[in-house]
Amino acid sequence: MPTPQVEPAELTDTDRFIFESWGYFIIPGVLSRPEVDQCLEASKRLHARAGSTTFAQVGRGYETEPALERLIDHPAVLPKVRGLYGDRFIVQAGWNTVQPAGGKAGGWHQDGSGAYDFKLLGYPIPLIQLRASFLLNDQLTPRLGNIELIPGSHRSRVPLPRHAAGRDGDLPIGQVICAAAGSVLVFHNAVWHRACAHDGDYDRYTMHYIYSPPWVRPSDRLANDAEFLARTTPLRRSLMGEFQRPDAPYGFGYDAPDFSSLQGRDGGQAELRRLANTEKEKR
């Protein structure tokens, strides 16, 4: 099966077509090795503090861990989010997941809300949770806690076959994402996916950022942390949902976040050059 791999930064027409058709794409080489290492150390601290022993997800790590905070508006990824949503969206959640050494496969699922199933919103299930998953360990071969997705399944009108429910429910059309640490998988909430088993003798970490329309309630927090808000950048504050609203129900919209800081960070150009060099070095 071909890998839907795209270049970092701007969402091209091809990227959009891939996303519409398959429901996901992969951006390789977004983080350098030192950046990956910093994020890994941060992830280990978060899960040690939470006492994780099995598959677990910890939210709000960006509030205390600068290496994870930097991923919120990464210039290789955020332009893709803007391309798919426009300028008005929020970070609904930042989940850091651990698949422990020897961890078993998870069950197939679509992302959404148990409290009000996204399927009730209509067909096709709309884009409500756009996920950017920063892979923090090499997963160059299967059975390393990779994520497996079923291409195009966000458009399936029929449910998962009964035999595939549960932990050992293999399906012949799944794509196991094999990619190097520092790659980012971007996917639609309605794509059926699961975490694969992890045969490695080390814990596997992934940092997931979930971007949503601005009227969706955050899911990893009830309120933003005041100290984090005071410390972080204006763009990140806006993305955490802290922006001025002219009216409560958004009837007149609101001023879009100021993305110029992203431009200030060179519009992603230096980052792109660095990524290209990192790629060359790797080869």
Ligand SMILES: O=C(O)CCC(=O)C(=O)O
């Ligand atoms: O393995 C992971 O990190 C992702 C797990 C998953 O499928 C999810 O969080 O929806």
